[in-house]
Amino acid sequence: MKVNVTREEFEAFDRATIRGSIEGIAAGLAISIPASLAAQRYLPAYRALPLSLKALGAVLVVGPAWAIQTERRGVEFDEEHNWKGVSRQLLDNAKAREASEWDSLxxxxxxxxxxxxxxxxxxxxxxxxxxxxxxxxxxxxxxxxxxxxxxxxxxxxxxxxxxxxxxxxxxxxxxxxxxxxxxxxxxxxxxxxxxxxxxxxxxxxx
Incomplete structure (x- = not known):
């Protein structure tokens, strides 16, 4: 695992997290917008809701999707670029042990x-x-x-x-x-x- 990070590596990590943010927002909107349109069409109670509550429902979907995917892309970048050699081998061994323990549960x-x-x-x-x-x-x-x-x-x-x-x-x-x-x-x-x-x-x- 690296401690000293160059500017290029930091910018690459930033691009990876931005990519995750875009993916998370897109996934959240892909779920919330069709769901909102369907509810608007088939549920009279939903049509009676004010716009602020409808927007809140979308935020409750988009927000977690954005945060989760951003963190996921950051972790993936860190494992791929910073964990090398002995550190990478230990990380792979830890994942293998975890998978074996999971299968035994x-x-x-x-x-x-x-x-x-x-x-x-x-x-x-x-x-x-x-x-x-x-x-x-x-x-x-x-x-x-x-x-x-x-x-x-x-x-x-x-x-x-x-x-x-x-x-x-x-x-x-x-x-x-x-x-x-x-x-x-x-x-x-x-x-x-x-x-x-x-x-x-x-x-x-x-």
Whole structure:
């Protein structure tokens, strides 16, 4: 892994993240715009929503897609250009061990581990899905005015936000407890030094 980064490498990394941003925004719009058009056509409750709430729905899709794809392209660039030689070998070995451990897990353990890895995606997705369901139910009520429905939607949003914060706290606490039970010391620096020494000795012999 490189520590000193040249201007050219930094600009290349910047281009990779910009590419990821464009891909994420495009993917988010590709999902949110057709969904919004379909809801506008087939759901009278959605047509009654103000434009600001419709725009918020698109932002809730585009924002996470943008952030996730930008980070993904940055990580891919770092692994491809900066992890070389011994560091690359250790990274590949770690991925192989992780894949082997994943294959040995049961379905329940896989689900738990997947949720732990993607807890923020799961939490945000649950919040967005809950808001969509609540909004649909509220907007179908013909006995309330639009302003009353908006107030109820805002109350649901506040309640779901509190629930999301509680869920995030529970997941974080459980992860800390699990990490404390299975505490492992990181010896990757030692493995790198040993591998570099073996490589240097091999070059001397040759």
């Amino acid at each position: 049961s379905t329940k353990d896989r689900f738990s581990k997947w949720v732990a890895r993607h807890q923020y995606k799961v939490i945000l997705g649950s919040w967005a899905a809950g808001m969509a369901v609540a909004g649909t139910i509220i907007m179908r009520d013909r006995h309330q005015s639009t302003s009353q429905k908006i107030v109820q939607a805002r109350m649901w949003a506040q309640g779901l936000t509190i629930g999301v914060l509680i869920a995030a706290g529970v997941l974080t606490h459980s992860q800390r407890e699990d990490a404390a039970k299975h505490h492992a010391v990181d010896h990757s620096w030692r493995e790198i030094l040993e591998a570099e020494m073996r490589e240097a000795e091999s070059r001397k012999v040759q």
